[in-house]
Amino acid sequence: MTLEIVSPGLSTTIQDLGRPGYFHLGIPEGGAMDRLSLRAANLLVGNPEDAACLEAVFMGPEIRFGADMVVAVAGATMPMTLDGAAVDGWTSFEVKKGQTLKFGFLTEGARLYIAVAGGIDTPPDLGSRATYPIGALGGIEGRAVAAGDVLPVGQGTGKAGRTVAPELRRxxxxxxxxxxxxxxxxxxxxxAAQESFFADEWTVAAEADRMGYRFKGGRPLEFVEREQPFGAGADPSNIVDGCYSYGSIQVPGGTEPIVLHRDAVSGGGYFTLGAVISADMDLIGQLQPNTPVRFVRVDMEEALAARRDQVAMLDKIRGALA
Amino acid sequence: MAEIQAPVPGTFYHRPAPDQDPYKAAGDAVAAGETIGLVEVMKTFIEVKAEAAGTFKGYVADNESPVTAGAVLAEIDA
Incomplete structure (x- = not known):
């Protein structure tokens, strides 16, 4: 079975839950920016949660199906039509061979996850089909999908009419x-900078992608004076090269915070003031440019509680779709 | 009258480059498929094109303003 990309949208990539285990070699985990939505899309069509889907950002692709199959779209809100008839998001539906799925204008969120029963069946690299364009890994020849691409689809068992309740769509x-x-x-x-970072309202800058999300509009951060360490750059935001974690927040020159995301580099010479907690990384994947954002300080206990809440939400989705 | 909408959220530009004139001024002829502006998002500039031919009426969204997907950017008298 196959599906054909008629038009790719802005940037549509094949993503799954990524390739953990290679970050120490500089290869990021990658995978869906909003992992919860990808898992939900897969569960809706009866797939394993880590099956490969299409991740489309800001703009939907146009897809023609080469066989009868079951499809679900989760994540951002974008009206969609199957051969001109409206279909609902977060709900599985049947498509017939030759039918075309199209999308309208984005109304909420940023990224769509389009799952097909059986999953996208392109060859994995290092255990994952997730597209990492800089490393030319995963996807189709390591790149975003393009018009005319025909993607292989596995054998699925999904059923139409399954839905995720609105309160479980984060x-x-x-x-x-x-x-x-x-x-x-x-x-x-x-x-003063520690306080202003959390007090100020920031907005998502245009430079926001799978590698990192940049924020602007808050007051510049002032640094504590120091003697430049051997091996560090001259700017006060420089350090002797260190490791970066997913979600870590670097602020080059103290002006615009950048939250490192799924396709981020693994280390470098900028200080990182902290990290966005794992439970909120999916939310970043659904931020549009110019969205107002507040950073909220938590401690480790609160971060772990938030992670448990996120897992509980996923368990509810699993239970509802079992 | 036809409205031209933003295909993606981002920052809208009337000009191809800061030191150049806007793509269109009121009264200019617009051909179907012609570029009337740019939306910048994710380090990419996306051309905004007129779907139908007509006479350019004017920009609705300001130069360098933030826009959402579907926002009306300009109007054309068909």
Missing amino acids: MPGRPAELRVLPGLYWHRITE
Whole structure:
């Protein structure tokens, strides 16, 4: 079975839950920016949660199906039509061979997850089909899908008419609140900067992609004076090269925070003031440019509680679709 | 009258480059498929094109303003 990409949208990539285990070699985990939505889309069509889907950002692709299959779209809100008839998001539906799925304008969120029963069946690289364009890994020849691509689809068992209840569809609020755990280099900024970082409202900058999300509009962060360490750059935001974690927040020059996301580099010479907690990383994947954002300080206990809440939500989705 | 909408959210530009004139001024002829502006998102500039031919009426969204997907950017008298 196959599906054909008639038009690719802005940037549509094949994604699954990524390839953990290679970050120490500089190869990011990658995978869906919003993992919960990808899992939900897969569960809706009866797939294993880590099956490969299409992740489309800001703009939907146009897809023609080469066989009868069951499809579900989760994540961002975007009206869609199958051969001109409206179909609902977060709900599985049947498509017939030759039918075409099209999308309208994005209304909420940022990324769609389009799952087909059986999953996209392109060859995995390092255990994952997730597209990592910089490393030319996964996807189709390591790139985003293009018009005319015909993607192989596995054998599925999904059923139409399954749905995820609205209260289990997690999307960022407005302003979006991203919880942050201060980290190793927190001491590098002044107390005033530590306060203003959390007090100010930031907005998502245009430079926001799978590698990182940049924020602007808050007051610049002032640094504690220091003697430049051997091996560190001259800017006060420089450190002797260190490791970066997923979600870590670097602020080059103290001006615009960048939250490193799924396709991020694994280390470098900028201090990181802390990290967005794992439970809120999916929310970043659903942020549009110019969205207002507040960073909310949490401690480790609160971060772990939030992670448990996120797992509980996933368990509810699993239970409802079992 | 036809409205031209933003295909993606981002920042809208009337001009191909900061030191150049806007793509269109009121009264200009617009051909179907012609570019009337740019939306910048994810380090990419996406051309905004007129779907139908007509006479350019004017920009609705300001130059360098943030826009959402589907926002009306300009109007054309068909």
